[in-house]
Amino acid sequence: MNMRIIGWTVAACAAVAVVGCATKPTDAEVSAKATQMLKTSFKARGQAGLDRLDQDETQKLCTEYATAVPPKDVVTKVEKANFAAIKWPADGKYLGDWKKGERVAQEGRGKQFSDDPKGPVGGNCYACHQLAPQEVSYGTIGPSLYQFGKLRGYNDEVRKYAYGKIWNAEAYNACTLMPRFGHSGILSEEQVRDLVALLMDPDSPVNK
């Protein structure tokens, strides 16, 4: 498909053979230039090094298909690779402390070049999701998670799903907007467990 488009462009240029053709870069060339230009337009500062502009396979694919629906094989590839990379808790326990989880969900700091590298680092869940109904300042980029456990059932299957989804959302929904909190080293195993508790503990305000 891509080959055909390039071929067609070359043919059109040869036929017209005037100025303009040579100066109109292809989509792939523009992408390559954009990636290159980003690398010369930023400087490392604090904990944010230039390596943050080096995309992994998932970021590359999701950038490529950002304005289109990714094809099935790409979806499968992204989800499979990310699922395989999930580090499950060694003791098989998914539930932590929902009170600590609420603090992680509220905390917006972490990983910015202006943040203290020693922490704190949070999940900033309320930026995008509704969780406990007491918090009215929540965003709408992600779905509401109010009554997450109550609606789905308090069982190990759902607990495991919640853990995996927070650890690496790309394993369940290729090219989701949600960060891969465990996979990318944003949150610790303990913090992810505390968030699972916020969603899954029957005593959590999320399930009230």
Next chain:
Amino acid sequence: MSKSPLRVRARGILLSAATALAVGAAFAQTSAVDEIAKYRSALQEGNPAELWEARGEGLWKTPRGPNKVTFEKCDLGLGPGVVKGAYAQLPRYFADADRVMDLETRLVWCMVKLQGFTEADAKKNPFGGPNRKSDIEALVAFITSESRGVKMNVAGTHPKEDEAYRIGEKMFFFRGGPHDFACATCHAEDSKRIRLQDLPNLVKQAGAQKAYTTWPAYRVSQGELRSFQWRLYDCFRQQRFPELEFTSDASIALTMFLAKNANGAAFDAPAIKR
């Protein structure tokens, strides 16, 4: 919403309690959003951005730098010294520099080529802070105020302008950093919020118009006037990217993408924002 009516009946008592709670929360939230809107409209009168505009006008007309000349020979795209409406057609290609430039990049260019500053000196203080007023931000306030009411008309027709636009578009969707964020993560859908802050959809004309025509802005929370270069700089900080360099090629390409998407709307800044 796909709540089955069966379930409602089965858990009638429990659910009605939950519904009451949800309605209460929704009410608190709507009223919070309304109050923020009221606060914003109360701020419209007496926008301190005018203090920056006044200082910038003084700087524009004062002989400065080693060469002791004013900006009156500085061409912002409509001829030497022409300020009226200049911002509404930027960024654009400048033949003398053989480069696409936004306002801040062009100001730095004029400071170097006309006034004789070194480039490092010209770029030294792009964003002001307490006791550290930025001349660039004052100049930006003055020049942009002279485009108030002018329809955005970024040409984008020169091959280099077209290329900058297309590169800027690609950057808008570039995902990176520990959070996999791109500009598009927050700014490619209608009617979304981060916490209680409304997010403009910048890939649609209406959203780009509303957002782009209200920068620069006086940020009450910071007590500073902030330029579009600052807007991009701070977005990338929150995206967990490294530090965007002032007047870098990427910043110009992204500005080109967003400014051209705003074409046709009347420019309405410096504005005031929380």
Next chain:
Amino acid sequence: MADPMRIRASVVGDATEVKVLMNHEMETGQRKDSAGKVIPAWFIQTVTATHNGKPVLAAQWGPAISKNPFLSFKFKGGAKGDKVQITWVDNRGDKRTDEATIA
């Protein structure tokens, strides 16, 4: 020296409406810098306004007023072409006076 104020004065009915923007940090003395050191208080303490030399407003301000303050007030009388003068003095003894003509 402090930067100038922006003053607008216009006749509205039988009164003159004055709007003033002032350049000032208005530091409360309650904040700390990134190193944890208290940033010393620095704020406007008195504001006075005169119309053709006659006082029409005197105000005492404190650290609760915002940075770059906006002040709007009306006084009876005043005609086009008259002078309105505003003066502020801060807790460091710094002061600034600016004048506008009623439009």
